[in-house]
Structure formats: structure tokens, C-alpha cells
């Protein structure tokens with residue numbers, strides 16, 4: 284079974300409604316490590332060696348965060364800047380992450396229909412996530428489409444429950460012997476039929 288590391292970044296987790304529900308499903312899962320960055324590093328002093336060791340011990344990495352200003356909260360960017368070192372994550376001798384799978388799990392205030400060229404956010408979520416995708420590419424990781432809970436401001440409880448169930452199934456799929464290509468053929472992993480059953 285593949286081991287999954289959830290790198291979680293939410294600067295106001297105590298006020299969270301949506302992510303609080305989503306991360307609840309992780310607690311019941313075996314072989315899943317939930318790693319709350321703001322809890323460990325409230326002052327942004329990241330223990331680089333500890334983070335690299337954690338990464339080495341896992342096969343699937345999830346960057347789980349609310350969408351803040353079309354990207355991640357600042358501590359996740361700091362984590363990327365500090366942890367993905369030259370000649371460790373990339374560069375001539377940097378192959379520590381080669382072949383691992385990585386993806387974003389995000390929540391957005393904006394609904395799906397405002398994230399397009401005609402919508403008021405002008406670009407798709409997938410376009411906004413390109414820096415994460417290319418970071419994964421540079422490090423030799425397989426980047427999967429995001430799992431996104433969108434329109435959080437108006438999200439009803441039953442819809443949120445449905446998303447948490449989907450997230451739980453997604454974790455199961457990611458731990459199985461999945462073929463990356465079959466998961467890459469969609470804009471959002473939410474769209475996978477296997478998550479609806």
C-alpha cells in the first residue's frame with residue numbers, strides 16, 4: 284500500500300469550516316500522515332532535514348490548502364522554497380522525489396463557473412496551479428489534476444458531506460496500485476467516476 288503525506292497549510296484553521304471537515308476523514312486512514320504546517324511552524328522556521336525525511340518516507344504527496352490569492356497560503360510557498368533544495372529535489376544529483384506522485388487538494392471561495400476566460404477570475408484553477416505543476420515536473424514527480432471543493436461560501440452541508448466522502452475515496456484510490464495516466468485524463472479528480480460510486 285502506498286504511503287500518503289498530506290502537507291496541510293491553513294493559517295486560520297481554528298475558523299475553518301470546509302477544510303476542518305475534509306481533514307477529519309484523514310484521521311481514520313492507515314498509511315496517511317497528516318502534517319499541519321502552521322501547527323509545526325507558526326514562525327516559519329522550517330526544519331528542512333525533517334521535512335525531507337518525511338518526503339522520502341512517502342509515495343504520494345498532497346498539498347492541501349485553501350486557495351488564497353489564487354495560490355497557496357504563504358507557509359506552503361515557504362515550505363517549497365526551503366525544502367525542495369538543489370541537488371536534493373532537482374539538479375544533477377537531485378532525485379529524492381523522482382517518481383513520487385503529487386497533487387493539490389484545494390478549497391476556493393469562488394465557484395467553478397467564475398474560473399474561466401469569461402468568468403471574473405479570467406483563468407481556470409488548473410492555470411493558476413501551473414507553478415505547482417511545473418515544480419513537480421522539475422523534481423521528476425507525477426503531477427495529478429487537483430481535487431477542488433469550490434464555491435465554499437455558499438456550500439450547503441450535504442454538498443460538503445459529499446465532498447468529504449469523495450476525498451476519502453480519493454485517498455483510497457491514491458493508496459492503491461493506480462495508473463497515473465488514467466487519473467490524469469480529467470481537469471479535476473472530483474470528476475473521476477470512481478469517486479461517485
Ligand SMILES: Cc1cc2nc3c(=O)[nH]c(=O)nc-3n(C[C@H](O)[C@H](O)[C@H](O)COP(=O)(O)O)c2cc1C
Nearest residue numbers: 299300301302349350351352353390391392393435
Ligand atoms: C486571504 C484570503 C485569500 C483568499 N483568496 C481566494 C482566492 O484567490 N480565490 C478564491 O476562490 N477564494 C479565496 N479565498 C476564500 C477561501 O479560499 C475560502 O474562504 C476557503 O477555501 C474556505 O475554507 P475554510 O472554511 O476551510 O476556511 C480567500 C480567503 C482569504 C481569507
